[in-house]
Amino acid sequence: MxxxxxxxxxLADVLGVSxxxxxxxxxxxxIDPRRVGNRRIYNYKDSARMKxxxxxxxxxFSLDEIKQFLDLYDADPTQVEQLKxxxxxxxxxxxxxxxxxxxxxxxxxxxxxxxxxxxxALKQKTPN
Amino acid sequence: MxxxxxxxxxLADVLGVSxxxxxxxxxxxxIDPRRVGNRRIYNYKDSARMKxxxxxxxxxFSLDEIKQFLDLYDADPTQVEQLKxxxxxxxxxxxxxxxxxxxxxxxxxxxxxxxxxxxxALKQKTPN
DNA sequence: ATATATATTGACGTTAACGTAAGGATATAG
DNA sequence: CTATATCCTTACGTTAACGTCAATATATAT
Numbered sequence: 001m002x003x004x005x006x007x008x009x010x011l012a013d014v015l016g017v018s019x020x021x022x023x024x025x026x027x028x029x030x031i032d033p034r035r036v037g038n039r040r041i042y043n044y045k046d047s048a049r050m051k052x053x054x055x056x057x058x059x060x061f062s063l064d065e066i067k068q069f070l071d072l073y074d075a076d077p078t079q080v081e082q083l084k085x086x087x088x089x090x091x092x093x094x095x096x097x098x099x100x101x102x103x104x105x106x107x108x109x110x111x112x113x114x115x116x117x118x119x120x121a122l123k124q125k126t127p128n
Numbered sequence: 129m130x131x132x133x134x135x136x137x138x139l140a141d142v143l144g145v146s147x148x149x150x151x152x153x154x155x156x157x158x159i160d161p162r163r164v165g166n167r168r169i170y171n172y173k174d175s176a177r178m179k180x181x182x183x184x185x186x187x188x189f190s191l192d193e194i195k196q197f198l199d200l201y202d203a204d205p206t207q208v209e210q211l212k213x214x215x216x217x218x219x220x221x222x223x224x225x226x227x228x229x230x231x232x233x234x235x236x237x238x239x240x241x242x243x244x245x246x247x248x249a250l251k252q253k254t255p256n
Numbered sequence: 257a258t259a260t261a262t263a264t265t266g267a268c269g270t271t272a273a274c275g276t277a278a279g280g281a282t283a284t285a286g
Numbered sequence: 287c288t289a290t291a292t293c294c295t296t297a298c299g300t301t302a303a304c305g306t307c308a309a310t311a312t313a314t315a316t
Contacts, residue, residue, distance in 0.1 A: 008293075019293085024274060037282075038294060055231045060188020062272070072242055080253045087246045090239050097232050097239070103183045104225050104232070111218050111225075114200055118215045125208045136263075147263085152304060165312075166264060190302070 006042040008033075015050055025053065028063055030070065059100065069093060134170040136161075143178055153181065156191055158198065187228065197221065 008019045022040070025031050031049055033040045042050075049070070056066035072090055077083045136147040150168070153159050159177055161168045170178075177198070184194035200218055205211045 018275080020274065020276085023294090028273095039282085040293085055235065058188070058228060058231050059235065060186070060228075064272085072239070077246060077249050080250065083246050083250050083253070087243065087250075090243050090246065094236060094239050094243070097236050100186060100188075101229065101232055101236075103187050104229055107183065107187065108222060108225050108229075111200070111222050115215065115218050115222070118205060118211050118218070121205050122208065122211050122215075125211070146305080148304065148306085151264085156303095167312080168263085192302085 002044050004044060004047075006047065008040045008042070011042045011047060011050065014047070015054060017054070022050075025050075025063070028067070030063065030067055059097070130172050132172060132175075134175065136168045136170070139170045139175060139178065142175070143182060145182070150178075153178075153191070156195070158191065158195055187225070 006014065008022050012019045012022055022031070022033075022042075026033070026040075030053055031042075031046055033042045033046050035041065052070065052073075053063075053066055056069055057063075061069065068089060072086060072093070075082060075086045077086060134142065136150050140147045140150055150159070150161075150170075154161070154168075158181055159170075159174055161170045161174050163169065180198065180201075181191075181194055184197055185191075189197065196217060200214060200221070203210060203214050205214060
């Protein structure tokens with residue numbers, strides 16, 4: 001549900017990371033959960049933000065880059081200057097990601113060629 | 129040309145990395161250039177291999193992963209066991225890359241939404 | 257042949273992204 | 287209420303991927 005709350009270890013388990021990782025990201029200002037006493041409580045928004053972070057990592061971004069990235073989402077676009085900076089950031093990310101898409105496609109086609117070759121070779125070897 | 133030779137710094141410049149990086153990759157057994165005396169000489173094949181490595185990095189792989197990756201290309205598939213291992217490696221990489229493609233597509237569409245929003249906002253602000 | 261530039265080999269330094277262990281604070285079970 | 291489990295903070299450890307520097311060795315220019 002939208003109103004589920006998690007403790008640190010609960011959210012960590014759900015996301016497949018360690019609680020240490022959550023705390024580390026907090027020191028890096030990537031997330032900022034509520035506190036009840038000194039215990040951390042993560043809400044739906046925190047969880048969604050974490051998923052964005054992890055997606056960024058899978059794409060190969062550093063935590064610093066991911067922070068800039070999140071700032072793109074969070075930016076309060078009230079001033080023209082800020083808006084232009086935001087646009088620049090977005091455009092940079094977009095061209096970077098397009099490059100990565102190319103890299104991945106190329107690598108994928110090469111791997112599929114190997115895949116085909118190996119399955120052919122196996123047919124020869126084990127004429128099952 | 130196919131028969132161009134490079135010194136370390138030349139190839140480094142062409143590839144946009146440092147000579148230190150080339151030496152580092154050599155200690156990691158990712159490349160193995162010829163020597164003339166003790167000077168390194170890189171040929172076309174070395175250069176192509178380096179480009180594969182850098183593509184791997186852009187995709188977000190670690191050097192260790194890239195090494196496994198290169199071994200997939202280099203593998204001499206003479207034994208059935210080796211072939212099966214090769215297939216497993218290739219299949220893992222493929223699913224990993226497909227996941228990354230999804231991540232990138234999703235991120236791209238989100239960024240394009242921001243892009244649209246900012247350009248709209250700018251139109252309002254600067255009704256040029 | 258000598259001076260200057262360039263390449264090589266250690267070796268130590270650095271940054272990112274956590275892991276791990278120690279010592280308290282605080283829930284929670286019985 | 288006490289014992290045990292859970293969470294907190296602090297701090298030091300670790301690995302990857304190089305950067306940087308010092309001491310040599312080797313080219314290259316003059």
